[in-house]
Amino acid sequence: xxxxxxxxxxxxxxxxxxxxxxxxxxxxxxxxxxxxxxxxxxxxxxxxxxxxxxxxxxxxxxxxxxxxxxxxxxxxxxxxxxxxxxxxxxxxxxxxxxxxxxxxxxxxxxxxxxxxxxxxxxxxxxxxxxxxxxxxxxxxxxxxxxxxxxxxxxxxxxxxxxxxxxxxxxxxxxxxxxxxxxxxxxxxxxxxxxxxxxxxxxxxxxxxxxxxxxxxxxxxxxxxxxxxxxxxxxxxxxxxxxxxxxxxxxxxxxxxxxxxxxxxxxxxxxxxxxxxxxxxxxxxxxxxxxxxxxxxxxxxxxxxxxxxxxxxxxxxxxxxxxxxxxxxxxxxxxxxxxxxxxxxxxxxxxxxxxxxxxxxxxxxxxxxxxxxxxxxxxxxxxxxxxxxxxxxxxxxxxxxxxxxxxxxxxxxxxxxxxxxxxxxxxxxxxxxxxxxxxxxxxxxxxxxxxxxxxxxxxxxxxxxxxxxxxxxxxxxxxxxxxxxxxxxxxxxxxxxxxxxxxxxxxxxxxxxxxxxxxxxxxxxxxxxxxxxxxxxxxxxxxxxxxxxxxxxxxxxxxxxxxxxxxxxxxxxxxxxxxxxxxxxxxxxx
Amino acid sequence: xxxxxxxxxxxxxxxxxxxxxxxxxxxxxxxxxxxxxxxxxxxxxxxxxxxxxxxxxxxxxxxxxxxxxxxxxxxxxxxxxxxxxxxxxxxxxxxxxxxxxxxxxxxxxxxxxxxxxxxxxxxxxxxxxxxxxxxxxxxxxxxxxxxxxxxxxxxxxxxxxxxxxxxxxxxxxxxxxxxxxxxxxxxxxxxxxxxxxxxxxxxxxxxxxxxxxxxxxxxxxxxxxxxxxxxxxxxxxxxxxxxxxxxxxxxxxxxxxxxxxxxxxxxxxxxxxxxxxxxxxxxxxxxxxxxxxxxxxxxxxxxxxxxxxxxxxxxxxxxxxxxxxxxxxxxxxxxxxxxxxxx
Numbered sequence: 001x002x003x004x005x006x007x008x009x010x011x012x013x014x015x016x017x018x019x020x021x022x023x024x025x026x027x028x029x030x031x032x033x034x035x036x037x038x039x040x041x042x043x044x045x046x047x048x049x050x051x052x053x054x055x056x057x058x059x060x061x062x063x064x065x066x067x068x069x070x071x072x073x074x075x076x077x078x079x080x081x082x083x084x085x086x087x088x089x090x091x092x093x094x095x096x097x098x099x100x101x102x103x104x105x106x107x108x109x110x111x112x113x114x115x116x117x118x119x120x121x122x123x124x125x126x127x128x129x130x131x132x133x134x135x136x137x138x139x140x141x142x143x144x145x146x147x148x149x150x151x152x153x154x155x156x157x158x159x160x161x162x163x164x165x166x167x168x169x170x171x172x173x174x175x176x177x178x179x180x181x182x183x184x185x186x187x188x189x190x191x192x193x194x195x196x197x198x199x200x201x202x203x204x205x206x207x208x209x210x211x212x213x214x215x216x217x218x219x220x221x222x223x224x225x226x227x228x229x230x231x232x233x234x235x236x237x238x239x240x241x242x243x244x245x246x247x248x249x250x251x252x253x254x255x256x257x258x259x260x261x262x263x264x265x266x267x268x269x270x271x272x273x274x275x276x277x278x279x280x281x282x283x284x285x286x287x288x289x290x291x292x293x294x295x296x297x298x299x300x301x302x303x304x305x306x307x308x309x310x311x312x313x314x315x316x317x318x319x320x321x322x323x324x325x326x327x328x329x330x331x332x333x334x335x336x337x338x339x340x341x342x343x344x345x346x347x348x349x350x351x352x353x354x355x356x357x358x359x360x361x362x363x364x365x366x367x368x369x370x371x372x373x374x375x376x377x378x379x380x381x382x383x384x385x386x387x388x389x390x391x392x393x394x395x396x397x398x399x400x401x402x403x404x405x406x407x408x409x410x411x412x413x414x415x416x417x418x419x420x421x422x423x424x425x426x427x428x429x430x431x432x433x434x435x436x437x438x439x440x441x442x443x444x445x446x447x448x449x450x451x452x453x454x455x456x457x458x459x460x461x462x463x464x465x466x467x468x469x470x471x472x473x474x475x476x477x478x479x480x481x482x483x484x485x486x487x488x489x490x491x492x493x494x495x496x497x498x499x500x501x502x503x504x505x506x507x508x509x510x511x512x513x514x515x516x517x518x519x520x521x522x523x524x525x526x527x528x529x530x531x532x533x534x535x536x537x538x539x540x541x542x543x544x545x546x547x548x549x550x551x552x553x554x555x556x557x558x559x560x561x562x563x564x565x566x567x568x569x570x571x572x573x574x575x576x577x578x579x580x581x582x583x584x585x586x587x588x589x
Numbered sequence: 590x591x592x593x594x595x596x597x598x599x600x601x602x603x604x605x606x607x608x609x610x611x612x613x614x615x616x617x618x619x620x621x622x623x624x625x626x627x628x629x630x631x632x633x634x635x636x637x638x639x640x641x642x643x644x645x646x647x648x649x650x651x652x653x654x655x656x657x658x659x660x661x662x663x664x665x666x667x668x669x670x671x672x673x674x675x676x677x678x679x680x681x682x683x684x685x686x687x688x689x690x691x692x693x694x695x696x697x698x699x700x701x702x703x704x705x706x707x708x709x710x711x712x713x714x715x716x717x718x719x720x721x722x723x724x725x726x727x728x729x730x731x732x733x734x735x736x737x738x739x740x741x742x743x744x745x746x747x748x749x750x751x752x753x754x755x756x757x758x759x760x761x762x763x764x765x766x767x768x769x770x771x772x773x774x775x776x777x778x779x780x781x782x783x784x785x786x787x788x789x790x791x792x793x794x795x796x797x798x799x800x801x802x803x804x805x806x807x808x809x810x811x812x813x814x815x816x817x818x819x820x821x822x823x824x825x826x827x828x829x830x831x832x833x834x835x836x837x838x839x840x841x842x843x844x845x846x847x848x849x850x851x852x853x854x855x856x857x858x859x860x861x862x863x864x865x866x867x868x869x870x871x872x873x874x875x876x877x878x879x880x881x882x883x884x885x886x887x888x889x890x891x892x893x894x895x896x897x898x899x900x901x902x903x904x905x906x907x908x909x910x911x912x913x914x915x916x917x918x919x920x921x922x923x924x925x926x927x928x929x930x931x932x
Contacts, residue, residue: 213813
């Protein structure tokens with residue numbers, strides 16, 4: 001098979017995509033498919049057109065229900081004919097071929113979960129078409145991890161996408177498959193793949209396995225009797241390259257001990273791993289053969305350009321949306337099972353929805369006469385009294401509006417003067433009045449000295465809020481970290497109860513009490529930053545109102561770390577603040 | 590159905606394998622929670638679970654897979670018993686069930702619902718058992734348990750505690766046994782587990798991707814061999830699997846004979862109180878886990894060495910979260926263990 005020439009990165013992406021087509025043609029089930037990032041456009045259409053011509057594809061739209069996906073009763077046909085009609089699931093239909101999942105990033109979680117579960121039995125492959133932007137969450141990682149190819153055609157221009165590899169004829173595919181069954185990799189080659197994956201910070205063991213598979217497929221494609229280094233390089237480039245999470249040890253290990261490699265791992269390894277407790281991962285055994293270097297080079301050649309920058313900068317991949325497989329919460333989402341009832345709507349009572357009996361009957365009622373005359377009695381069995389067809393079905397709909405709760409973290413320390421504290425209190429009261437109408441709740445945490453008690457648990461009660469605020473004393477050190485920690489815990493509880501937290505911090509950010517409750521500016525600041533980072537990791541919104549006389553750099557830094565909107569307000573004015581918070585909430589709603 | 594990877598061929602992940610064997614020996618320990626990264630062999634291990642236990646006898650045609658010798662049979666078996674004068678029901682043997690509960694599964698699928706097939710074709714109101722019924726006497730596996738929706742979690746908590754599934758909906762009123770071992774897995778960085786659900790898991794293990802290169806290679810090699818020739822690979826490991834099953838059977842028998850001395854129980858209580866675990870569930874689970882571990886090892890007596898081995902598994906997820914302490918909870922358990930039970 002001719003190796004396509006590539007002039008630029010984007011053109012290379014295209015030629016890789018071509019290669020992926022051939023590989024998928026030979027072994028869709030072993031390679032388990034591809035994750036294709038591309039916008040809707042001529043380039044993707046071109047590729048998809050080729051794919052569909054070569055391999056049998058079954059399209060699974062996002063609104064597919066469980067019955068259709070896995071097989072079950074065909075309700076419409078059953079009602080029509082009066083006897084049970086089963087339908088084959090789409091995934092069963094796709095056996096031996098590919099499943100196309102358009103708009104994969106928007107696919108509901110149950111669809112992805114069920115697909116992943118079926119992928120385990122390996123009877124089909126999945127091509128997930130992902131149109132997400134840079135800052136959006138792509139398709140769920142559980143699916144990504146399982147497919148061999150990660151293709152990115154977002155930057156490929158149409159002009160670059162002209163070159164197409166010649167497709168294999170059925171007999172060629174058959175020959176390649178027979179060859180594939182006989183091919184196997186040597187221990188050294190497996191060793192090489194494992195080392196390379198490890199050096200690039202790819203910890204999932206599925207990656208080297210898929211790479212191994214691709215290497216064999218590649219060898220089979222070029223009619224070879226054994227897997228050679230060239231095949232491994234291609235596999236490393238295509239499977240391992242896009243999955244890279246870390247820059248391999250500075251220089252490829254010239255001697256036995258690569259000194260830096262284990263240390264650099266910690267960046268991406270789970271945080272809970274204490275650096276000292278674990279013996280560092282065993283460095284690869286002595287004298288790594290040349291294949292590894294070649295593979296490493298091949299894999300790195302396929303790193304997307306921006307990825308390189310990121311890696312060079314020490315890879316600050318902030319988790320802005322920790323898992324956004326589910327839709328944004330806090331806003332109204334129409335739910336199928338609980339919430340405030342909405343008018344029933346036409347729909348199938350499957351996919352988790354429950355049938356609205358009354359509405360269904362009402363829809364069927366006017367058509368009874370027509371239906372009864374339409375079907376003459378057939379002798380055997382009598383006709384049911386009520387004729388209901390699939391189109392009559394109505395389902396329950398509920399509006400599940402998760403309420404918002406504003407958490408106020410008030411700095412009541414000595415550095416926040418009494419007057420400002422009084423103003424903050426006033427703002428909370430004003431906001432409470434506003435939120436009462438919106439059915440939002442408010443919660444107040446005050447931090448001073450060595451504690452950050454929840455002064456007012458989430459409430460909608462004006463009276464209670466006022467009373468709690470009146471008794472709030474001021475003075476003492478500024479334990480910002482404690483305050484944020486308390487806010488985080490409250491927020492997590494709120495989230496569990498189904499409401500969306502929004503944090504408003506009123507502080508000058510000059511932390512001088514650490515998490516442990518002792519003095520020390522440097523440590524206190526570090527703790528505060530750490531806590532701020534934790535808030536950000538949750539992906540919730542926050543607003544930082546700087547109460548310092550002049551805009552304070554530390555507050556700005558903390559706000560940035562939290563991902564909070566920063567609002568300097570040297571002299572807090574209750575009404576103005578309430579307006580700002582109100583605006584912000586409007587924005588989110 | 591496709592063949593699963595043989596259990597005995599699984600490389601590494603000793604903690605997870607030990608924990609699963611322990612709950613298989615004594616299901617009353619509760620479930621296993623597996624926390625860790627992707628691609629570390631969690632699902633492979635779970636799917637291989639059926640290898641661990643010998644096939645069980647079930648009442649023929651019973652939708653819940655009842656034990657023919659069960660003291661309180663399910664409604665369907667009861668009906669069958671009433672119809673005949675014989676006290677014994679016909680039974681068949683089948684492998685232990687391993688049921689997947691996918692994320693986003695609906696309540697209907699989990700607890701069961703009106704059988705549409707029966708309702709449409711015969712016009713009878715009958716109950717179609719859900720996943721909980723299928724998992725009876727086997728394992729219920731939930732991948733990404735931390736992302737499970739709350740209303741499903743509530744259901745599970747209840748059923749896992751009572752061993753019985755009660756359905757009162759759509760005009761149905763059904764009660765059937767649902768005793769299963771809950772196996773959950775997930776990545777804690779993607780979401781926290783509700784404390785109530787956390788508490789329902791008897792053991793928790795953290796899996797990391799194997800760091801040893803040889804080990805990683807071995808995983809890849811075996812998996813590759815399996816994928817090339819599933820049948821052949823399974824045949825190769827059949828002896829090892831059979832031995833494993835023998836060991837499990839022996840351990841199951843032995844576990845009933847083992848006693849935990851008062852002294853050891855006192856040490857256990859001491860450990861728990863020092864770590865500040867809530868409630869008595871920790872002590873109870875520790876006792877059962879110690880017995881199961883000793884039985885697996887073929888030991889005749891339960892001693893402190895067993896306590897040392899199982900304590901991290903039992904206690905790690907039961908510690909009260911201390912925001913001031915960043916250390917891994919496993920480390921905290923270990924530290925306390927060293928104090929209370931010096932090696």
